[in-house]
Amino acid sequence: MEDPTEGAVVIEGDAAASPFVLVCEHAANAFPARWGDLGLSPAERDAHIAWDPGALGLARALARRLDAALVRATTSRLIYDLNRPPQSKGASAARSEIYTIPGNEALSPAARRDRTRALYLPFHAALRGLLAERLALGQSPVVITIHSFTPLWHGQPRAVEFGIIHDADPALAHAIFETAKAQTTLDARLNEPYSAADEVTHTLALQATPMGLRNAMLEIRNDLIADTSAQEAMAERLAPVLLAALAKLRATEETA
Amino acid sequence: MEDPTEGAVVIEGDAAASPFVLVCEHAANAFPARWGDLGLSPAERDAHIAWDPGALGLARALARRLDAALVRATTSRLIYDLNRPPQSKGASAARSEIYTIPGNEALSPAARRDRTRALYLPFHAALRGLLAERLALGQSPVVITIHSFTPLWHGQPRAVEFGIIHDADPALAHAIFETAKAQTTLDARLNEPYSAADEVTHTLALQATPMGLRNAMLEIRNDLIADTSAQEAMAERLAPVLLAALAKLRATEETA
Numbered sequence: 001m002e003d004p005t006e007g008a009v010v011i012e013g014d015a016a017a018s019p020f021v022l023v024c025e026h027a028a029n030a031f032p033a034r035w036g037d038l039g040l041s042p043a044e045r046d047a048h049i050a051w052d053p054g055a056l057g058l059a060r061a062l063a064r065r066l067d068a069a070l071v072r073a074t075t076s077r078l079i080y081d082l083n084r085p086p087q088s089k090g091a092s093a094a095r096s097e098i099y100t101i102p103g104n105e106a107l108s109p110a111a112r113r114d115r116t117r118a119l120y121l122p123f124h125a126a127l128r129g130l131l132a133e134r135l136a137l138g139q140s141p142v143v144i145t146i147h148s149f150t151p152l153w154h155g156q157p158r159a160v161e162f163g164i165i166h167d168a169d170p171a172l173a174h175a176i177f178e179t180a181k182a183q184t185t186l187d188a189r190l191n192e193p194y195s196a197a198d199e200v201t202h203t204l205a206l207q208a209t210p211m212g213l214r215n216a217m218l219e220i221r222n223d224l225i226a227d228t229s230a231q232e233a234m235a236e237r238l239a240p241v242l243l244a245a246l247a248k249l250r251a252t253e254e255t256a
Numbered sequence: 257m258e259d260p261t262e263g264a265v266v267i268e269g270d271a272a273a274s275p276f277v278l279v280c281e282h283a284a285n286a287f288p289a290r291w292g293d294l295g296l297s298p299a300e301r302d303a304h305i306a307w308d309p310g311a312l313g314l315a316r317a318l319a320r321r322l323d324a325a326l327v328r329a330t331t332s333r334l335i336y337d338l339n340r341p342p343q344s345k346g347a348s349a350a351r352s353e354i355y356t357i358p359g360n361e362a363l364s365p366a367a368r369r370d371r372t373r374a375l376y377l378p379f380h381a382a383l384r385g386l387l388a389e390r391l392a393l394g395q396s397p398v399v400i401t402i403h404s405f406t407p408l409w410h411g412q413p414r415a416v417e418f419g420i421i422h423d424a425d426p427a428l429a430h431a432i433f434e435t436a437k438a439q440t441t442l443d444a445r446l447n448e449p450y451s452a453a454d455e456v457t458h459t460l461a462l463q464a465t466p467m468g469l470r471n472a473m474l475e476i477r478n479d480l481i482a483d484t485s486a487q488e489a490m491a492e493r494l495a496p497v498l499l500a501a502l503a504k505l506r507a508t509e510e511t512a
Contacts, residue, residue: 085467086392109393116392117385125381129373136342136372137365206466210458211341 007032008122012070013063014130020068020242021134023127023145023203024059025082026052027072035079035115038103049096050076052148054225059146061235066242071127073119078104080119083145083202086112090199091120097154127207135211142172142246143208143215147200148222149193161187162238163219165194167201168209173216175245183244184237193219214249263288264378268326269319270386276324276498277390279383279401279459280315281338282308283328291335291371294359305352306332308404310481315402317491322498327383329375334360336375339401339458342368346455347376353410383463391467398428398502399464399471403456404478405449417443418494419475421450423457424465429472431501439500440493449475470505 029051031037037045044050056072063070073082078101084091092115094104134141151158162180166173173190180188194200201217208215218238225231285307287293293301300306312328319326329338334357340347348371350360390397407414418436422429429446436444450456457473464471474494481487 086388087394087396087468091392112394113389113392116388121381121385121388125377125384128381129377132342132372132377133369136347136369138343138368140343202466210462210466212343 007074008119009126010072010074011126011130012060012072013067014069016063016067016069018066018068019140019142019246020066021127021130021141021143022059022063022066022068022070023143023207024052024056024070024072025123025145025203026077026147027056027059028074029076030074031076031079034118035075036103038078038101040078040099040101040103044099045076047099048148048150048222049099049101050078052077052146053222054220054231055146055148055222057228057231058148058220058225058234058238061232062146062239062242065235065239069130071123071130073123075119080115082120082123083200085202085206086116086120088199088202091116097150124203124206127203131207131211131213141213143204143213144242145203145215145217147217147219148225149219151221151223153193158193158221159187160189160192161221161224163189163192163194165191165196165201165217165219167196167204167215167217169215171249172214172245175249176216176218176241179241179245179248180238183241186237214246263330264375265382266328266330267382267386268316268328269323270325272319272323272325274322274324275396275398275502276322277383277386277397277399278315278319278322278324278326279399279463280308280312280326280328281379281401281459282333282403283312283315284330285332286330287332287335290374291331292359294334294357296334296355296357296359300355301332303355304404304406304478305355305357306334308333308402309478310476310487311402311404311478313484313487314404314476314481314490314494317488318402318495318498321491321495325386327379327386329379331375336371338376338379339456341458341462342372342376344455344458347372353406380459380462383459387463387467387469397469399460399469400498401459401471401473403473403475404481405475407477407479409449414449414477415443416445416448417477417480419445419448419450421447421452421457421473421475423452423460423471423473425471427505428470428501431505432472432474432497435497435501435504436494439497442493470502
């Protein structure tokens, strides 16, 4: 019998040694036959509304440098946005930026439940399992979600290159922000281009806060990670920032 | 092949119509053969350290009156306390009140992980699934955890009869507290005999807060719910309190 949850999530390197656990909720722009193409053109299915272009490549390049586990989605955010709770209109958005998503207009409650069951629940159960088992073993995982954003939004260019976003516990985000400003030439900003008020921190609130885990959300402008070599170069800049920020935070805690 | 998670959780009435979802993490004092009796005597395995006596009977009596779903544990809290995260010493306590739990002394990290995997993860995944699917369907579930406490603690009697405990969102707990004082003669108290500072609100923080759900934890002194007729009588007093408190809260929200 087909497992209806099969394939909703992939964990790469679940035994990796680093405390960092990378999460890429918008890694993929696949539209499995079960849900179809939602009435979108190939160009729309390749655009930033369907996924975070470059985020998976960057996340993998970071995971290699950090020896970190990576939990990633396999299906477009337009079918179910794993960084939104089931009651959010954004979980299966009918509009995104300047686009209409025909297959999400007039979505029935039963269809929302089916997508929740097939995508949201297994993804977050897999991440929860990884984190809970590490906690049981006495480890202290650190949750980093990896996103990208479009350089043009409603036609307006965005100057920010590297956004660091926090939810209830800002400590690690602040440490990453300060370290990025000190160690890189990136235009780094706190809580830009989005913040928790935009409902973009659901994964942090769901997975990290209740377990007392350090966490932050990273947003990289997608023109800076458009191909493999750019992703590798960005990972080469960001991996030391993450390591230094965590070390700084832990040193502060130890002297507190 | 045996399903290692089978039996860690039971949902009664998952299609029940009420928004209330009752949760009983300490419903059971069973010690399955897989973990053994932890070196405890029959009297110790029947004491309040192993479970919350009367809580399941009260929860079922409330569920019938409210037409509510009930998510309940099947295994003693001394094997895994489902209201604690995996890193908590209290997840598999080596001491509880005046008792030592031999089978939990010198528990290995691998044993903690196995209990987390077998008990904590499936229990909370089942509760999460119930709540998430209702949210996807456009409903607004309300999470109520049902506990009991011992009338004597380290030899001292406790006067409180009905404790209402909140985590980050106090609104429903306050409404239940005010309603209980107005409508019953119970000695009702807010955040007694425990509060969030005692780490007793993990289920609320894990399941309700990140989803934006109204929630509260109820603690009833166990001498008041010692047998079926007492449980039915207490449910008869508390069910109208819960209904009135939720109605009051919703009326306040609508005029806000």
